Amino acid sequence: MAHVNLIEPFDFIIFGATGDLTMRKLLPAFLRRFHAGEFTDDARLICIARSELTVEKFRQQVRSALKEFASDISKDNATLDRFLAILSYVPIDATQPDSDWGPVRDALKDQDRTRVFYLATAPALYAPLCAALAEHKLITRQSRIVLEKPIGVSLKTATEINDGVGRYFPEESIYRIDHYLGKEGVQNLLALRFANPVLEKLWCADAIEHVQITAAETVGVGTRGAYYDESGAMRDMVQNHLLQVLCMVAMDAPASLSADDLRNEKLKVLNALRPMTPDMVRQNVIRGQYIAGRIEDKPVPGYSEDLGHDRTSNTETFVAIRTKIRTARWGNVPFYLRTGKRMAAKSTEIVLQFKQQVWPIFTNTPSPGRLVIRIAPDEGLSLVVASKDPGAGGFRVRNAALNMSYENQFTIEYQDSYERLLLDAVRGNPALFIRRDEVEASWRWIEPILDSCRHSLSQLEPYPAGSWGPASTRALLARDGAMWHEDMLT
Numbered sequence: 001m002a003h004v005n006l007i008e009p010f011d012f013i014i015f016g017a018t019g020d021l022t023m024r025k026l027l028p029a030f031l032r033r034f035h036a037g038e039f040t041d042d043a044r045l046i047c048i049a050r051s052e053l054t055v056e057k058f059r060q061q062v063r064s065a066l067k068e069f070a071s072d073i074s075k076d077n078a079t080l081d082r083f084l085a086i087l088s089y090v091p092i093d094a095t096q097p098d099s100d101w102g103p104v105r106d107a108l109k110d111q112d113r114t115r116v117f118y119l120a121t122a123p124a125l126y127a128p129l130c131a132a133l134a135e136h137k138l139i140t141r142q143s144r145i146v147l148e149k150p151i152g153v154s155l156k157t158a159t160e161i162n163d164g165v166g167r168y169f170p171e172e173s174i175y176r177i178d179h180y181l182g183k184e185g186v187q188n189l190l191a192l193r194f195a196n197p198v199l200e201k202l203w204c205a206d207a208i209e210h211v212q213i214t215a216a217e218t219v220g221v222g223t224r225g226a227y228y229d230e231s232g233a234m235r236d237m238v239q240n241h242l243l244q245v246l247c248m249v250a251m252d253a254p255a256s257l258s259a260d261d262l263r264n265e266k267l268k269v270l271n272a273l274r275p276m277t278p279d280m281v282r283q284n285v286i287r288g289q290y291i292a293g294r295i296e297d298k299p300v301p302g303y304s305e306d307l308g309h310d311r312t313s314n315t316e317t318f319v320a321i322r323t324k325i326r327t328a329r330w331g332n333v334p335f336y337l338r339t340g341k342r343m344a345a346k347s348t349e350i351v352l353q354f355k356q357q358v359w360p361i362f363t364n365t366p367s368p369g370r371l372v373i374r375i376a377p378d379e380g381l382s383l384v385v386a387s388k389d390p391g392a393g394g395f396r397v398r399n400a401a402l403n404m405s406y407e408n409q410f411t412i413e414y415q416d417s418y419e420r421l422l423l424d425a426v427r428g429n430p431a432l433f434i435r436r437d438e439v440e441a442s443w444r445w446i447e448p449i450l451d452s453c454r455h456s457l458s459q460l461e462p463y464p465a466g467s468w469g470p471a472s473t474r475a476l477l478a479r480d481g482a483m484w485h486e487d488m489l490t
């Protein structure tokens with residue numbers, strides 16, 4: 001049984017409690033940690049949304065969501081019932097001044113408890129919600145606020161949100177969540193790099209030819225079409241998740257694992273990203289949109305059909321970007337970022353492609369080795385190295401992989417990154433959350449790309465569902481003499 005650190009009783013207030021994120025991710029994550037014994041029945045989860053529901057009706061909805069999204073653990077009916085008893089529900093329209101906040105005030109009588117407000121609503125509500133919390137005197141010294149992504153849709157809107165929330169909460173109490181930072185494989189980058197001097201010595205332009213960061217999904221936009229069509233892959237995935245992973249891959253060693261030391265190093269990477277002029281966007285950014293195709297041998301509709309619109313949309317469901325990081329460590333090394341919906345496989349991974357040997361002495365030369373860091377599925381590592389082909393008959397060299405899978409090697413403690421992050425917010429550990437200046441630096445780099453795309457400098461290319469994106473994605477790497485991981489033989 002994994003060791004658990006019991007958390008003191010706390011109050012956790014979720015705004016947006018009837019929404020997709022709460023039902024699919026937040027409450028299943030809480031149930032798992034409750035089941036693991038990380039907190040007890042004294043904790044309170046106060047759930048808020050506009051829908052006029054009784055607490056019984058709300059708990060019924062949660063029960064069926066948990067049966068679906070935590071199907072293993074919710075079989076334990078006794079634990080499930082105890083967990084549901086911790087939940088209360090208050091119907092409030094957070095934007096209406098005449099809403100009755102009385103039940104929330106009553107539920108939050110204990111001023112000394114840790115209090116976490118979690119905003120799982122549209123980001124436009126973040127600042128008004130904070131103002132309402134202040135007006136109703138609900139913000140205590142023990143209060144923190146968690147903000148879901150996206151923080152804005154541009155630098156300007158992100159700054160407005162940060163200012164709006166910052167009026168009521170000090171920066172150290174603001175937890176901007178990026179669930180990719182809660183993934184084991186992403187955190188393991190710290191251990192892999194900074195606890196293995198041998199790897200860290202190779203982690204630079206001297207040894208690395210290029211770096212690929214991929215977050216490919218087989219799912220489409222599902223029920224989130226209205227949000228997604230406004231957002232697109234660039235805002236939904238690149239501005240936050242991919243750039244955070246890039247920071248963890250490219251940053252220098254922090255002085256310590258403290259939140260600010262980590263964030264300072266990540267910020268340096270964001271500030272060192274080569275800015276994109278419109279010309280560079282044309283040459284280094286591919287945008288695609290899925291059309292009908294097949295996934296796991298079943299036909300799936302295209303993006304327009306998924307949206308149910310009769311108009312065409314100019315929103316990208318796929319992005320590939322070639323960029324560089326202007327630091328002594330990385331010099332001229334290309335970083336390729338790629339994400340898309342309805343792709344050939346669910347695969348979140350980082351590939352560090354090593355350089356070719358300078359003076360080949362063998363009659364055959366396999367492609368240079370690489371390190372593959374699998375974040376999902378099947379978290380683990382593969383180090384591809386050249387090896388002598390065993391047996392007689394000449395000296396031939398071929399690649400072979402050293403594999404490590406987390407599942408075989410360790411007991412995995414957190415199944416979903418929200419499990420760790422929610423409880424980090426309760427414990428007051430902000431290391432895996434994003435600081436204001438990081439969010440704004442990300443927008444500063446992305447915005448010129450979005451502007452150029454809006455002016456159609458990067459055309460939207462169709463790709464069949466179930467593929468690896470538009471055909472031109474290969475050419476983006478081919479011009480550096482490189483290829484995407486799935487095209488490599490071994």
Ligand SMILES: NC(=O)C1=CN([C@@H]2O[C@H](COP(=O)(O)OP(=O)(O)OC[C@H]3O[C@@H](n4cnc5c(N)ncnc54)[C@H](OP(=O)(O)O)[C@@H]3O)[C@@H](O)[C@H]2O)C=CC1
Pocket residue numbers: 015016017018019020021022048049050051092093094095119120121122123125148149150224
């Ligand atoms: N879903 C996901 O997978 C992810 C979502 N996010 C982010 O999380 C946030 C929520 O997303 P998601 O759950 O998908 O969105 P949904 O649209 O499914 O849910 C929004 C929630 O907000 C509530 N709400 C809306 N207006 C008000 C209001 N005026 N006062 C109080 N409650 C209100 C809605 O309930 P009601 O209608 O009953 O009021 C509902 O519970 C967004 O910022 C999104 O970008 C981030 C990563 C992934």
Ligand SMILES: O=C1O[C@H](COP(=O)(O)O)[C@@H](O)[C@H](O)[C@H]1O
Pocket residue numbers: 215217236237348
């Ligand atoms: O934040 C988001 O992430 C998911 C992908 O997350 P993953 O953990 O399954 O890789 C993505 O589907 C969603 O569109 C986006 O908002």
